[in-house]
Amino acid sequence: MLYEGVLQKMRTEMGSPIQYFLLFEHDFMNMNQALNKSLKIEFIKFQCLNCGENRPIYRQGFCKTCFYETPAAGDWIMKPELSTAHLGKEDRDLEYEKRVQLQPHIVYLANSSSVKVGVTRKTQVPTRWIDQGAHEAIEIVEVPNRYLAGITEVALKDHVSDKTSWRKMLTNDIKDEDLVEWRNKLKNHVPNEAADYFIDSNSETNIEFPVLQYPEKVKSLNLNKNPTFEGVLKGVKGQYLIFEDQTVFNVRGSEGYYVGIDVN
Template identity: 35%
Template sequence: MEKNGLLRGLVHTYHGKDQPVDYYLHLDDEKIPLNDLLGSDITITYLGQKNCISCGRKTNKTFNSGYCYPCFTNLAENDLCIVKPHECHFDNGTCRDESFGETYCMIPHYVYLALSSDVKVGLTRKHNQLKRWVDQGAIRAIPIAELPTRRMAGKLEFHLSQYLPDKTNWRKMLKGDVTDKDLLAVRDEVYQHFPEQFNPFKLNENEWVDITYPILETLDKINSMSLDKTETIQGKLLGAKAQYLILSTGVFQTRKHAGYHVAFRG
């Protein structure tokens, strides 16, 4: 099978803790199933062109996983408050796109605990949590609070990041080098650090979500591969986790290469 198209990263479907996540390579509007290709050789070749994943403009360089520079500087989804939600400026009238803010930010958000490399704190839109957790490579996760807006969730996350990391060690995550943790016990400890004004938003879930990934084997050494350094990425497909393809030759971060025109063979 060979397909050419604009790479947009990986998409996935969660079926429950007893089944591995189904992964698909997103090329143009097509989603190529990857689980059936585990153990097979695949090739991804850069065809020498990049286009913005938003406006389609041809660009020599992409920003923030697939955008041209004008879209990077103008679109609300690329504003700094997306990665620093506690600095949301919707209320002071300087949001880049109020309709975007109303749709994606001024709605309920979860603050959660996730176990990927270690227990981390994060936030996500309500009903988007499974996508978020899989994209981060979490093997276990639980929401601990529900806030009415992204800004409020960001303020709580920022406060809790004093006690827990808010980043994932991607090398440990891909190696499966994760210490087993009881998230309910960690949550109870974290609740001791909640500022009083956030106590009414606590959740009391009885169990966490477990996530299994389609991985035949892990790598002892993580070698990151990039189409900016070599025209072709190839190797036996050993698995997929977060936004990474795990190959016998190294790992390939697909979202980082969003906007690249590639030929996929598998």
């Protein structure tokens, strides 16, 4: 069966295991149903997620022009501490920034390859954890805007990592951690502005991924270098497809690539 369209990050539904979907303009794929089947992926063209033009993708699914112009790629996306909508100060589009920044945000701990701290909008829990390939996660602070979440993350980064080792995550080289204990250890490092928003009453969330076989050593598929690839799908974790020959494909890292996918 042939699917065709522009890649965007896979949609997910909580379950045991997580359900994954690739959405296209007129169709969708349930990736769980494609396990143990052969997938042929063919790169056809670029399609910027903002302007829709066939221009090389620069970052985050955008062509270079759009990346530096669209409010959806402002510096505050990757660095929440740079948020200024709570001050009424515009970066690129104040109305857009108010909608995204001035809503409840969560500072969390997630264990994908080791314990890390991160920030997400409350509406993106547990989606954000799933996208990072975390097998366990816990909320530690819920604040009313993105700026407060950002300065909390910055303060906690002195005591816990903010990075995920994607190779360790994909080879399942992980160990369970007591995230409640981690949260309690970090409590005194939460900045004063966010201290009243500390959460100490919830337990960790556990996540199961649809993986039949983990790779021992990952090989990353780059559609720029290899525009056609074929392999048997053995798992989905984070935003990666895992194939039998130990190739992994970062769907989110390939947003804006228009592809054809043949399933047999």
